[in-house]
Amino acid sequence: MRRKTKLIHGGTPFDPHTGAVSVPIYQVSTYKQEEIGVHKGYEYSRTGNPTRHALEQYIADLEEGSRGFAFSSGMAAIHAVFSLLSAGDHIILTDDVYGGTYRIATKVLNRLGIEATFVDTTKQEEIDKALLPHTKALFVETPTNPLLKVTDIAKLAEWTKSKRLLLIVDNTFSTPYWQTPLALGADIVVHSATKYIGGHSDVVAGLAVVNNEALGEELHFVQNATGGVLGPQDSWLLMRGLKTLGLRMEAHEENARAIVASLSALPAVHGIHYPGLPSHPQHELAKRQARGFGGIISFDVGSAQQAAAVIQRLKYFTLAESLGAVESLISVPARMTHASIPAARRQQLGITDGLIRISVGIEDAEDLVEDLEQSLQA
Missing domain, CATH: 3.40.640.10 (Type I PLP-dependent aspartate aminotransferase-like (Major domain))
Known part of the structure; x- marks a missing residue:
């Protein structure tokens, strides 16, 4: 089956x-x-x-x-x-x-x-x-x-x-x-x-x-x-x-791929983390081990202030805890999901204050890409 x-x-x-x-x-x-x-x-x-x-x-x-x-x-x-x-x-x-x-x-x-x-x-x-x-x-x-x-x-x-x-x-x-x-x-x-x-x-x-x-x-x-x-x-x-997991996971990934391609061309973005990128350290393992790369992307914009400014300018990404929903969600792990980890430990791991995590939803990819581009380019 x-x-x-x-x-x-x-x-x-x-x-x-x-x-x-x-x-x-x-x-x-x-x-x-x-x-x-x-x-x-x-x-x-x-x-x-x-x-x-x-x-x-x-x-x-x-x-x-x-x-x-x-x-x-x-x-x-x-x-x-x-x-x-x-x-x-x-x-x-x-x-x-x-x-x-x-x-x-x-x-x-x-x-x-x-x-x-x-x-x-x-x-x-x-x-x-x-x-x-x-x-x-x-x-x-x-x-x-x-x-x-x-x-x-x-x-x-x-x-x-x-x-x-x-x-x-x-x-x-x-x-x-x-x-x-x-x-x-x-x-x-x-x-x-x-x-x-x-x-x-x-x-x-x-x-x-x-x-x-x-x-x-x-x-x-x-x-x-x-x-x-x-x-x-x-x-x-x-x-x-x-019952709709397969349809949703494919839509999440399709949108994530479009967003990663856009982020890769923006000078304000540093260190994109996504297993679907050929530059990802475990890209080949991800291809072999899983049937898809998923809909979660994280990237760095340099500082907590920059991260907050980027999030404020967005229209289609909801600032919220959690992930994996039909709507696109955005968070700053250092101040939200991973705030319980001591700051020194976060820095050691690479969870910087400017790290943004997005859970890509199933909206039209063009709207999500345009929204991120206008915010990051500003």
Whole structure:
């Protein structure tokens, strides 16, 4: 089954009880039991809900995994996955991860006795150097947020298996339409489904998919025990969004390519980060590993003042947190999504005060290009 067909027919495309072509919103907290311990698969909606279950089967199918899980936010999904670790464990993470991931690793996991080390996961020697006897997992964001670095998933899958570590991949930027990390050897995939999977700026959600049933049982125990589950209405919104994911991801990328071509010719723009550029350090890897380059671009305009001035002059780019929606969004990571990372660390990573990140929407490309050009040329 090809990818766009799978987006329509994957998972549970029909309600098994009524034949409805859209799985209903089961707005219910508890379920009638025929007798003690005898029920129709559901007993309490924190443990399982038919609408959420349909979404979880759907994302597992799309990510080519064994079992899927839906959470109340992307960070709730990441927290649940990190909860598979124990006090005394160590985890290695990509250095320029999303600020929320950095925050939970340095401000929450450390309280629980879990140690974290951040390295450039595009460089094997840095990963090797960070490995400790009590390392249990490697968490990779690829492409990264906001510098769009690309890590070799298949290569690291071989390495983690040789070291008996879990490989966890944040697949938010690429989505299962462009990239399937489990097929490349990863153990767990996570998503901020608030982004491309939802796609319409109307839901906050997180997803995780595992590659085997044993991991699935462990993660379901954590999900049920901690209770950060996604509600049925939001689960339904994600299923609706997923049906058009392929069309949207192609439109995002088509517009991104046009914008990158325009930005490359503007003297006010420095250091464009986009995996689709032949000059990108991991361009060939991105071509081999994924089916597309996505719709996120970051570039530098020199200073915080310049970045603020550029944003003020724009008409079609909305200044906002988040990304992956049908409308084009723009942000300054140093002051927004990555503000929780210390300034010295941001500078070390290259997340400068003048770095702008744009999430390219699906408007007419000509309008977006003209809007950016008039602002940057001014």
